[in-house]
Amino acid sequence: MPGAGSEQGYRGPQVCKIVGITYRQLDHWDRTGLLRPSLAAARGSGTQRLYSYKDVVVLRIIKQLLDSGVTLQRARKAIDFFRDSVGDDLASANLVLGASDSVLARDGDELLDLLRGGQGVFNVVPLSGVVDDVRHRIVELGAEAHEATATAEPAPESTRQQHGPTDRQARAR
């Protein structure tokens, strides 16, 4: 076991443990384009995928969507939207999925407006919760998964930026 530090990002099997999915799923999601490792793709049997910290968060979002009974298809659309409209400030708001579109709601009021306005079903993903969740899971496994502590992680504090009085609201589809 060589000294950690040279590696960046997380490798496939490790990601599975952190996120709580099977390797088969991770593989399938890569091949079908749901989410491919942004640091290093697989290039044959002997190689290995390398996922960034953000990748892990996104994967965890997908996992939670699945757990709550959302289709992979719907998750795909949600992730597409997420990638387009969320920058590096993960945990900034709530991701709200309607029947045909996705929205970012910054605070509770916006959320209530959305829920009151539309007559359909909404799937709500509290992003900050997911980010905290991922952090905990990494720490818990940290003892075992000694190597590959990511430099892609945006430093332990910076994720905590609270939402200001901005009223921006992205929308897609």
Added chain:
Amino acid sequence: MPGAGSEQGYRGPQVCKIVGITYRQLDHWDRTGLLRPSLAAARGSGTQRLYSYKDVVVLRIIKQLLDSGVTLQRARKAIDFFRDSVGDDLASANLVLGASDSVLARDGDELLDLLRGGQGVFNVVPLSGVVDDVRHRIVELGAEAHEATATAEPAPESTRQQHGPTDRQARAR
């Protein structure tokens, strides 16, 4: 076409139009126990299923869940909960589905508490919206679907009961 009034409830193909699903789906959902017609079950090729008004509303809920990308599996659990905990006062609250349990949230505050408290994904179904929705759809098709105007319908007004200051909150699983 005999004078309407002798019949009660809605027959299969009609329900499909109102709810917006295919006959195959309705059939499948009956056979697999998701929702069977509460007024009359099918008893052979020549017979016909008879659905109550509440059945139609529930079916519409399922349909909207599907549209928003929720699995049939999850919908099954949701409907089980719905049947157990919602009486005849449909449209009373919001049906909130978490990863492992279902909840009825009466007002916006309860909703926000739920969303803030849990760190998972939530699927929110505004029941009053669904009831209105069904009503409109029946009216729209009413001109064409002349027959079988249900007596199971709880009279055009009585559904509108507003939620009082009660703080009951059912929960399952």
Added chain:
DNA sequence: TAACCTAGTGACGCAGGTGTAGTTACGACG
């Protein structure tokens, strides 16, 4: 009673998502 319309039934098939298992190949170490 024969002809029809309507609605439920059965069999078949397909696609997506995933488990299982065996195979292959990179990279490290002796």
Added chain:
DNA sequence: CGTCGTAACTACACCTGCGTCACTAGGTTA
């Protein structure tokens, strides 16, 4: 340079949720 561990690849199979289509059987009307 051979061996080994690990991770990715391939093939197969299964299960759910339907679409399609041909078939069957009440009920009604002629």
